[in-house]
Amino acid sequence: MISKEQVLEAQNHWGAGVVKVGSLKDNRSECESAAGEFADNLYAFENGPVLFKPTKCAQEQFRPSKAQAASYFIAGDDRSCREDKGFAINPWTKVRFENHGFILEEKRAIAMGNYFFTDLDGNETKVEYTFGYKLIEGILKIDLHHSSFPYTQS
Numbered sequence: 001m002i003s004k005e006q007v008l009e010a011q012n013h014w015g016a017g018v019v020k021v022g023s024l025k026d027n028r029s030e031c032e033s034a035a036g037e038f039a040d041n042l043y044a045f046e047n048g049p050v051l052f053k054p055t056k057c058a059q060e061q062f063r064p065s066k067a068q069a070a071s072y073f074i075a076g077d078d079r080s081c082r083e084d085k086g087f088a089i090n091p092w093t094k095v096r097f098e099n100h101g102f103i104l105e106e107k108r109a110i111a112m113g114n115y116f117f118t119d120l121d122g123n124e125t126k127v128e129y130t131f132g133y134k135l136i137e138g139i140l141k142i143d144l145h146h147s148s149f150p151y152t153q154s
Helices: 004-023 028-042 066-074
Strands: 051-053 092-104 108-119 124-136 139-148
Touching (some): 004 028, 004 124, 051 066
């Protein structure tokens, strides 16, 4: 059975990965390398479909491939999706999760809540998320990632 602690650890790794990728934005080759490791270590792209719907996407809302995920996180001249600006290279100095709840099973887990991204000026951006995890060789990997800004009434 996957434990809550395993999910929390996976979330900590995800947040640290976003911060690390962003910290390397001024060295493109290192940034690309870190983004590749981030995707390989935390997402299940090599093990089957990944349902990835990142926050700041309007034209290409869904990103089923590792290349499209990398485009979202670090953009660049060779980005897969033209609208991408590089979410991780904002950069962020901290990511913290506030979990609303978990569904924990033998080989799968789902977590939902808010996560907060701190920028260089100390401002936090609140985003809603749902992550699905699959246990692969003892490691939780994301195969469902949905995030969006909170609803605001017009």
